[in-house]
Amino acid sequence: MTDPLETLAQHVAERVLDLIVNALDVNALVRHLDVNALVGRVDVNALMRQVDVNALLDRVDVPALLGRADVNALLDRVDVGALLSRVDVNDLVSRVDMDTLVEQTDLGAVIAKSSGGAATEALDAARSQAVGLDQFIDRWAQRALRRRHQAPAGPPALLNGQAES
Amino acid sequence: MSAGTHADRSVTAQGHYAGSVSRFLAYAIDITSSSAVFGLALAAISYVAKVVTGHEVSWNRGNVVVAAVFVAWEFLYFGYSWAASGKTFGMAVLGIRVVMADGSPVEPRRGVLRALVFPLSFLLFGLGFLGILVQRERRALHDLIACTAVIYAWDARAARLRFLARAASPGTGGDRAP
Numbered sequence: 001m002t003d004p005l006e007t008l009a010q011h012v013a014e015r016v017l018d019l020i021v022n023a024l025d026v027n028a029l030v031r032h033l034d035v036n037a038l039v040g041r042v043d044v045n046a047l048m049r050q051v052d053v054n055a056l057l058d059r060v061d062v063p064a065l066l067g068r069a070d071v072n073a074l075l076d077r078v079d080v081g082a083l084l085s086r087v088d089v090n091d092l093v094s095r096v097d098m099d100t101l102v103e104q105t106d107l108g109a110v111i112a113k114s115s116g117g118a119a120t121e122a123l124d125a126a127r128s129q130a131v132g133l134d135q136f137i138d139r140w141a142q143r144a145l146r147r148r149h150q151a152p153a154g155p156p157a158l159l160n161g162q163a164e165s
Numbered sequence: 166m167s168a169g170t171h172a173d174r175s176v177t178a179q180g181h182y183a184g185s186v187s188r189f190l191a192y193a194i195d196i197t198s199s200s201a202v203f204g205l206a207l208a209a210i211s212y213v214a215k216v217v218t219g220h221e222v223s224w225n226r227g228n229v230v231v232a233a234v235f236v237a238w239e240f241l242y243f244g245y246s247w248a249a250s251g252k253t254f255g256m257a258v259l260g261i262r263v264v265m266a267d268g269s270p271v272e273p274r275r276g277v278l279r280a281l282v283f284p285l286s287f288l289l290f291g292l293g294f295l296g297i298l299v300q301r302e303r304r305a306l307h308d309l310i311a312c313t314a315v316i317y318a319w320d321a322r323a324a325r326l327r328f329l330a331r332a333a334s335p336g337t338g339g340d341r342a343p
Contacts, residue, residue: 121331127259128174130186132174135178152301
């Protein structure tokens with residue numbers, strides 16, 4: 001007995017819902033909504049905490065993404081001049097470890113071939129040895145004189161220049 | 166001490182007061198080279214005189230004129246070098262130069278004055294040179310009078326890079342560097 005009645009009730013309910021939905025102007029309804037207020041009530045941080053960003057990124061096909069990007073068009077939009085003007089080249093160069101560069105690259109071979117003459121090598125050696133002997137004798141002289149205060153290493157203008165550079 | 170340490174030490178010494186060994190070696194080179202040039206000049210003059218006059222001309226060490234010309238030549242050699250560039254040939258070899266006491270480039274007249282008073286340092290058994298050892302700024306008597314000083318002024322950084330390059334490039338010298 002209940003089955004035909006239940007079926008009838010379901011049909012009636014569906015029909016009523018169709019009528020209501022058709023009668024509703026959803027756009028007008030949305031216009032009445034204060035979406036900003038609605039969004040303001042949403043705790044985005046709490047929402048984000050629930051998102052597994054790593055899992056999300058794992059699902060991104062980066063090569064496919066890059067394949068869709070027009071890098072040349074992107075580079076055309078970059079003002080390289082303005083970019084370079086913001087770079088402190090002197091600071092950049094001063095951070096280069098020249099010793100390591102010479103030791104570990106072909107630059108060392110280039111320098112050695114271009115300036116490694118026997119005379120240059122002998123001159124470098126003689127000068128370095130002379131500096132060593134100078135400092136050795138100076139140390140003994142300072143000890144013999146029993147100087148407590150260290151003498152200036154060089155003229156003030158040159159020492160200040162070294163300190164600045 | 167390793168060659169690399171020598172090279173490092175030389176880089177940091179640039180602009181510092183030059184010591185006695187460098188200065189003495191530079192002076193020895195200068196005296197040798199200037200005397201050799203003077204001797205060659207005398208030999209050339211003798212040869213020309215012999216060709217022109219047909220008589221042999223010999224120069225005596227005791228000849229006052231020769232001695233006076235030699236002194237004048239030495240003054241010219243040192244005075245002009247210091248006034249023009251602050252360094253003689255010997256100083257260029259050893260990588261040192263004359264500057265004003267404050268480190269600025271030497272004024273030409275100070276260079277000439279230095280050459281004029283340089284002989285004073287030889288007086289009293291060379292006591293004037295003692296300043297290089299005992300004076301705080303390693304200035305000899307002629308430096309003090311002329312308000313000058315002598316510093317290391319060679320491109321030790323380039324020399325260090327050459328040393329590293331030789332060490333890094335087999336077959337180009339290796340460990341024989343400074």
